[in-house]
Amino acid sequence: MRSNSGDFAISVVMPAFNAEKTIAQAIQSVLDQTYTILELIVVNDASSDNTLQIAQxxxxxxxxxxxxxxxxxLGVSGSRNRGIALxxxxxxxxxxxDDMWQPDKIEKQCVALSNDESSVLCFTGSSFIDERGIPYGYTLKVxxxxxxQELLKQNLISCSSVLAKKNVLERYPMIRDPMIHEDYVTWLRILRTIPYATGVNEPLLIYRIGRHSKSGNKIRAAKMQWxxxxTAGVGKMTAVRYFAVYACRNLWKYLRIHNSMNRAI
Known part of the structure; x- marks a missing residue:
């Protein structure tokens, strides 16, 4: 579970495709972590801009x-899987x-995992910024x-907030399919085999919402949810029931995020 020194040995996997505008901030937020026993694996996904040069x-x-x-x-799922393998x-x-971490993100997750040594999957709350880096007033609590069963109602596990046991992720690799939430499938499959995932209810992830992102297109996101x-093996009747809850919760989340931006302006 730990390195020989008793600390968590952590590998950070960062897929990157044509991310020259944001990758420097993302990388710096990893290097600025108060917890330093880590490596960062940047997987340049055949970018055509300066992403590779910036990372190098x-x-x-x-x-x-x-x-x-x-x-x-390879897409984001294939790049994550390759990063895990290496x-x-x-x-x-x-x-x-295009996301960032607060400096104490990893440290606080390590504390949470130390307090519950049976946990193999940990996630955090989030704050939000737009494409220009302007913050929204809304934070996602977890x-x-x-x-x-609770995760079926709404995916509260943001991929960029996750800290998980490597051998668990190797058993449940992310599926390459642009019309699903590939990380959500993985969390659902993992949670079918363990009692729960551990949450740190602080906005330690800074999540960037882009106009053309999956989260930014609500109709496409709903189709992907179904x-x-x-893909996760949820039966049709169960899926109908939980999809209704998902739709209500995500509409409420969307309205709160964008109302918070309007107030800030």
């Missing part, structure tokens, strides 16, 4: 940063190349624990 510059300046490049575009840590953290249930 960080690698030259900090030995904890490793950069690998996919010869062809990692050295017992624990995996994910961070997308429970101290979430089980499979396909996600099917």
């Amino acid at each position: 510059q960080f690698a030259r300046e900090d030995v904890r940063v490793h950069v690998i490049t996919n010869e062809t575009n 990692s050295h840590g017992d624990w995996i953290a994910f961070l997308d190349s 429970p101290e624990q979430i089980c499979y 396909r996600t249930y099917a």
Whole structure:
């Protein structure tokens, strides 16, 4: 569970595709962590901009940063899976190349996992920014624990907030399918085998909402949610029941996020 020193050995996996505008902030937020027993694996997913060059510059300046490049575009799920396969840590953290962490994110998750040594999946709350980096006034709160049935109602496990046991993620790799929430399928499959995931109810993830992101297109996201249930093996009648809850909760979340931006303006 731990490294020989008693600390968590953590590998941070960052898929990156044409992320030259945001990747430097993302990488820096990893290197600024108060918890330092970590490596960062940047998986350049055949980018055509300066993503690779920016990541390589960080690698030259900090030995904890490793950069690998996919010869062809594997998508975010394939890049995450490849990063996991090449990692050295017992624990995996994910961070997308347009998101950021608060400096004490990993440290606080390690404390939570130390207090519950049976836990293999930990996640945090989130704050939100737009494409320009302007913050929304809304924060996503999360429970101290979430089980499979509760996760079916709403995916409160943001991928960029996750810290999970490597061997668990290897058993449940992310599926490459642009019409599902690939990370959500993985969390559902894991939670079918364990009682709960551990939440840290603080906005330790800074999540960037883009106009063309999955989260930014609500109709597409709803279609993806339905396909996600099917891919995760959720029965049709059960999926109908939970989809209704999902729709209400996510509409409420969407309205709160965008109302908070209007107030800020």
